[in-house]
Amino acid sequence: MATLAEPKEASADDAFREEVRAFLAEHFPAELKGSNNALASVEGPTNESPAEKAWREAMGSRGWGVPTWPKEYGGGGLTRKQAHILNEEMAKVGAYNPIGGMGVMMFGPTLLEYGSEEQKREHIPPIARGEIRWCQGYSEPNAGSDLANLQTFAEDKGDHYLVNGQKTWTSGGQWADKCFAIVRTDRSDKHNGISFMLIDMKDPGVEVRPIQMISGMSPFCETFFTDVKVPKENLVGKEGQGWTIGKRLLQHERTNLSGGGSMARLMGSALSDVAKKYLETDDQGVLVDAVMRDRIADFEIRWQAFLLTAKRAMEESKAQGGVSEISSVLKKLGTKLGQERAELLIEIMGLQGLGWEGDGFSDSELSGVRAWLFGKATTIYGGSTEIQNNIIAKRVLGMLDHQ
Amino acid sequence: MAILNEEQEMLRDMAREWAANESPVAAFRKVRAEKPAEGYSPDAWSAMAQMGWAGIVIPEAHGGSDFGWMSAGLVVEELGKSVTASPIVATTIAASAIVLGGSDEQKAKWLPRLASGEIVGTLAVDEGARHDSSRIETRVNGGKLTGTKAFVHEADGAALFVVAAADGLYLVERGEGVTLSPRKLTDMRSHAEVTFDGAAAERLAGGGDDLLDRVLDRARILTAAEMLGMAQQVFDVTLDYLKQRVQFNQVLASFQALQHRMADLFGDLAMMRSAVEGGLEALDSGFGVARAATVAKAEANRVLHLMSREGVQLHGGIGMTDEYDIGFYLKRARVLEASWGSTSYCRRRFASLAGY
Ligand SMILES: Cc1cc2nc3c(=O)[nH]c(=O)nc-3n(C[C@H](O)[C@H](O)[C@H](O)COP(=O)(O)OP(=O)(O)OC[C@H]3O[C@@H](n4cnc5c(N)ncnc54)[C@H](O)[C@@H]3O)c2cc1C
Numbered sequence: 001m002a003t004l005a006e007p008k009e010a011s012a013d014d015a016f017r018e019e020v021r022a023f024l025a026e027h028f029p030a031e032l033k034g035s036n037n038a039l040a041s042v043e044g045p046t047n048e049s050p051a052e053k054a055w056r057e058a059m060g061s062r063g064w065g066v067p068t069w070p071k072e073y074g075g076g077g078l079t080r081k082q083a084h085i086l087n088e089e090m091a092k093v094g095a096y097n098p099i100g101g102m103g104v105m106m107f108g109p110t111l112l113e114y115g116s117e118e119q120k121r122e123h124i125p126p127i128a129r130g131e132i133r134w135c136q137g138y139s140e141p142n143a144g145s146d147l148a149n150l151q152t153f154a155e156d157k158g159d160h161y162l163v164n165g166q167k168t169w170t171s172g173g174q175w176a177d178k179c180f181a182i183v184r185t186d187r188s189d190k191h192n193g194i195s196f197m198l199i200d201m202k203d204p205g206v207e208v209r210p211i212q213m214i215s216g217m218s219p220f221c222e223t224f225f226t227d228v229k230v231p232k233e234n235l236v237g238k239e240g241q242g243w244t245i246g247k248r249l250l251q252h253e254r255t256n257l258s259g260g261g262s263m264a265r266l267m268g269s270a271l272s273d274v275a276k277k278y279l280e281t282d283d284q285g286v287l288v289d290a291v292m293r294d295r296i297a298d299f300e301i302r303w304q305a306f307l308l309t310a311k312r313a314m315e316e317s318k319a320q321g322g323v324s325e326i327s328s329v330l331k332k333l334g335t336k337l338g339q340e341r342a343e344l345l346i347e348i349m350g351l352q353g354l355g356w357e358g359d360g361f362s363d364s365e366l367s368g369v370r371a372w373l374f375g376k377a378t379t380i381y382g383g384s385t386e387i388q389n390n391i392i393a394k395r396v397l398g399m400l401d402h403q
Numbered sequence: 404m405a406i407l408n409e410e411q412e413m414l415r416d417m418a419r420e421w422a423a424n425e426s427p428v429a430a431f432r433k434v435r436a437e438k439p440a441e442g443y444s445p446d447a448w449s450a451m452a453q454m455g456w457a458g459i460v461i462p463e464a465h466g467g468s469d470f471g472w473m474s475a476g477l478v479v480e481e482l483g484k485s486v487t488a489s490p491i492v493a494t495t496i497a498a499s500a501i502v503l504g505g506s507d508e509q510k511a512k513w514l515p516r517l518a519s520g521e522i523v524g525t526l527a528v529d530e531g532a533r534h535d536s537s538r539i540e541t542r543v544n545g546g547k548l549t550g551t552k553a554f555v556h557e558a559d560g561a562a563l564f565v566v567a568a569a570d571g572l573y574l575v576e577r578g579e580g581v582t583l584s585p586r587k588l589t590d591m592r593s594h595a596e597v598t599f600d601g602a603a604a605e606r607l608a609g610g611g612d613d614l615l616d617r618v619l620d621r622a623r624i625l626t627a628a629e630m631l632g633m634a635q636q637v638f639d640v641t642l643d644y645l646k647q648r649v650q651f652n653q654v655l656a657s658f659q660a661l662q663h664r665m666a667d668l669f670g671d672l673a674m675m676r677s678a679v680e681g682g683l684e685a686l687d688s689g690f691g692v693a694r695a696a697t698v699a700k701a702e703a704n705r706v707l708h709l710m711s712r713e714g715v716q717l718h719g720g721i722g723m724t725d726e727y728d729i730g731f732y733l734k735r736a737r738v739l740e741a742s743w744g745s746t747s748y749c750r751r752r753f754a755s756l757a758g759y
Contacts, residue, residue, distance in 0.1 A: 275759060285759065286754075286755070286759065287754070293754050294751075301750065304678070304681075305674040305675070305678040308677035308680075308681040309677040315406055316404070388666070389662065394662070399656040399665065401657055403657070
């Protein structure tokens with residue numbers, strides 16, 4: 001053990017903590033305290049207030065919105081430990097990370113791994129500053145779970161590709177600046193005929209039509225490409241390598257959709273705290289409804305076990321290097337628990353928990369309803385639970401296909 | 404799997420190898436058939452003790468190795484995989500009560516003997532079929548303990564009982580005033596009703612007012628570690644079986660309906676492992692033990708219950724035979740589920756600890 005090095009490291013961490021505190025004191029606007037909207041990334045741009053803009057720019061200038069990304073591309077260049085300190089200190093003052101979305105969650109890490117130097121220099125810094133919105137052009141009407149069946153075609157025209165086809169369920173498509181898409185460049189090979197390319201949503205020939213969801217929100221679209229010109233330098237990796245790169249991106253998506261990250265944020269406060277507000281308690285503060293108490297405890301215990309699992313997976317993948325197949329397990333568990341929680345929550349609140357709009361409901365009640373409905377998507381997108389089960393059974397457990 | 408240090412990896416590998424070679428399920432069958440008085444093979448126990456496993460949580464000054472709870476859990480998990488009959492959990496718990504609450508004399512007198520495996524200890528708390536540490540009638544008057552304890556684990560071979568009385572924990576040696584009536588449960592392990600009739604008792608005076616709770620949390624977590632080994636083994640064996648068994652000209656493992664059930668169980672097993680390892684880590688760090696113990700036992704109960712049922716079901720007819728091993732896990736599972744806190748007990752306790 002490097003015992004001599006420890007005090008030095010500790011003091012470096014302390015110094016960093018001081019730096020963070022000073023930064024937050026100077027830049028985090030008091031009016032934004034605790035105001036992070038967990039659904040913002042799916043609801044689309046809420047018109048940024050001057051305070052929000054200032055806060056995003058301050059974080060962006062340090063690269064702290066993407067704390068562990070390399071400094072040379074606008075990231076924070078922090079160690080995991082420092083990133084953790086940053087999170088801790090932000091939580092203490094009720095600050096939030098204003099930089100997120102698909103660029104941060106999925107596209108950035110994938111481009112850092114597979115992109116050319118020019119691509120990284122061009123695309124990563126604006127993501128790190130939260131200046132640009134990316135959308136994901138994967139699904140098509142006949143390519144959902146069977147994603148490799150996609151038909152959108154990119155024809156080689158020498159210095160550019162000409163793209164034609166339709167994507168669907170494009171989250172945030174109507175607000176996005178750019179799209180990372182997988183498209184077919186060869187019709188003769190299902191998997192090796194797929195390429196990963198970057199398409200500008202403002203280009204001629206790109207059209208989006210928003211679709212309304214059961215939650216009343218319209219955060220996703222049908223996207224049509226008609227003779228869209230995509231320059232060759234927007235191909236990521238080699239032609240035909242798109243399936244490999246695209247799957248890698250999905251691992252990042254799964255890890256983010258589950259690993260205590262976005263799910264934990266959606267969870268908010270403990271279920272029992274909510275229950276105490278809506279349900280009768282005795283003079284000891286114990287819930288009188290023994291059945292509900294039991295169900296809440298059952299849920300909270302499993303939620304604890306899940307958080308421990310996410311933590312364990314993180315430690316293990318750190319020890320082994322990189323994201324792993326365990327992301328499928330986490331995605332499946334986390335999304336299921338998230339849905340269970342949302343169901344329990346509205347049950348606890350009774351009809352008060354089912355308000356759609358208007359008088360008689362608090363903001364948190366109304367947003368709880370939307371979150372419950374929107375949450376149904378979590379077991380469908382990013383690879384449905386059934387598809388995760390297939391992945392776990394075949395790749396992790398080695399269970400075979402029919403002979 | 405928690406990230407282990409070198410020492411822990413060695414201990415785990417050693418336990419794994421020993422259990423596979425010296426104590427496979429066949430060894431348990433032998434114990435079951437031969438019915439030794441202690442309920443386990445004395446030779447196997449002395450081999451375990453020689454490897455230092457009885458003293459893992461006992462300080463070095465008292466003859467143990469002080470490797471900590473994660474280490475103890477690793478060994479117990481490996482033994483759980485082959486349903487090894489041994490008093491290791493009971494003895495470790497009894498020793499931990501003395502470590503936490505014993506006087507210097509009590510420690511000096513008992514811990515070296517427990518650490519070396521010379522004697523077996525056990526914890527006697529419950530007075531009925533359900534775990535409930537708040538209902539204790541056992542009383543001590545003038546150093547004499549009187550009361551009846553139900554379903555005491557490993558009582559047959561125990562020389563030392565750590566007994567919960569209304570006013571605290573007491574050490575009682577086997578001998579005058581201690582009577583055992585065996586209670587054969589489905590797991591075919593040692594359990595007995597133990598009647599104390601004016602037995603000489605010494606109080607564990609240290610360790611604070613919540614000593615019993617702290618000892619029980621250790622019992623919950625270490626029991627959960629045994630359950631983890633069992634659940635892991637049922638899962639592994641079932642997966643192997645599905646990969647070999649052919650029906651409809653296909654290996655069963657190729658059917659999606661079965662793949663998805665295994666994927667579900669795999670996720671549950673991951674949660675159980677995290678909960679159990681979380682409990683062991685809490686014991687080693689001394690932080691948040693009560694809650695971690697409740698989560699560990701609750702998850703162990705839930706997942707092993709499910710796993711033991713699915714294990715039998717997915718084996719089909721052969722799973723119903725005594726000749727095949729899987730039934731042992733089902734039968735031991737229910738005994739351990741009911742010990743030191745059923746699922747509903749753990750949920751009530753979790754809610755109480757969280758203040759709702
Ligand atoms: C809110 C939301 C946002 C989304 N955002 C995006 C986005 O931004 N970009 C994008 O590209 N896509 C996006 N998607 C699409 C998403 O990835 C797909 O919906 C998903 O992959 C499932 O495909 P599908 O809807 O065609 O369902 P299908 O594939 O038709 O599946 C229907 C049902 O059958 C099950 N099923 C399918 N195949 C199998 C099988 N082999 N074995 C067992 N069961 C099976 C599925 O699990 C599901 O329950 C989004 C979806 C939602 C709901």
